[in-house]
């Protein structure tokens with residue numbers, strides 16, 4: 279009986295292989311290598327988009343779609359790199375990888391094309407696969423998990439390829455969900471269905487939108503002026519051959535290619551959303567709390583009868599106010 283438990287493989291599903299799913303996999307692999315337990319483990323990495331990058335970081339997207347986090351802040355490896363061959367727990371940060379694999383690092387002020395981050399995540403995946411212990415198998419599954427039935431000890435996953443998968447643990451790393459259309463969006467979508475001259479393009483990631491039906495000079499309305507607005511403007515301007523020229527006095531002008539549509543845009547405030555504040559920090563930066571310290575958290579736990587709103591939230595808010603004031 280004991281032998282059966284020891285020999286029975288542990289089956290783990292990671293649902294979603296964007297940055298979170300990949301970090302879980304990297305950390306799991308690092309721990310399994312460290313433990314060296316010879317325990318048989320089967321890992322299932324499941325994604326209905328691109329395995330290893332997820333939907334957002336597909337390597338196939340336009341180079342004009344850029345990240346809004348600087349490369350120096352990011353690492354998908356859970357430990358510092360010794361400069362040798364990468365393996366779980368020890369690999370280059372995104373900025374280090376970028377400088378080794380592309381020669382345009384200095385041209386982007388740290389804001390990489392999203393496709394580069396996808397390439398980096400695939401590099402991390404291959405480093406993991408090359409270094410897994412013999413007792414650990416990684417299965418990459420391109421399918422959607424449609425349903426999950428749970429018992430006390432296991433989960434049964436129903437996949438879109440009609441297969442079922444029984445596992446001992448599931449990690450949900452499914453990212454942002456896509457919304458059903460409602461209210462204004464539903465009205466606009468219904469209107470365009472009935473109006474041949476109008477086209478409605480559902481909000482979401484620009485990399486997944488078909489913009490090819492937008493003709494030069496056609497009128498295009500963009501609702502909202504946040505990240506997706508900036509992506510759309512990039513795709514409909516420089517993505518169509520236009521150029522932003524920096525003049526001698528530092529100001530910029532736009533040289534159109536003639537393929538651009540006419541863009542009309544608005545937001546509730548009437549203003550474009552500000553970009554992320556300047557908050558550059560190294561990828562291994564850890565904030566050391568001054569108010570909500572580990573000691574204080576432990577003493578609250580020891581005291582017992584903990585209510586989040588009464589005992590924890592005020593300390594968190596004070597800590598946030600302190601950081602803001604600094």
Ligand SMILES: Cc1cc2nc3c(=O)[nH]c(=O)nc-3n(C[C@H](O)[C@H](O)[C@H](O)COP(=O)(O)OP(=O)(O)OC[C@H]3O[C@@H](n4cnc5c(N)ncnc54)[C@H](O)[C@@H]3O)c2cc1C
Nearest residue numbers: 294296297298325326327332333345346347422423452453
């Ligand atoms: C256009 C865009 C740009 C962004 N840019 C930045 C940025 O520059 N910097 C930043 O920090 N953040 C950015 N973000 C936020 C981004 O969501 C996170 O950085 C990151 O991708 C979240 O990682 P994740 O693994 O949680 O989710 P995701 O990256 O969304 O990955 C989840 C994956 O799970 C898959 N999935 C979902 N449900 C299922 C299912 N039932 N079965 C199988 N697979 C499933 C999805 O298809 C997806 O591939 C951006 C987001 C978007 C949409």
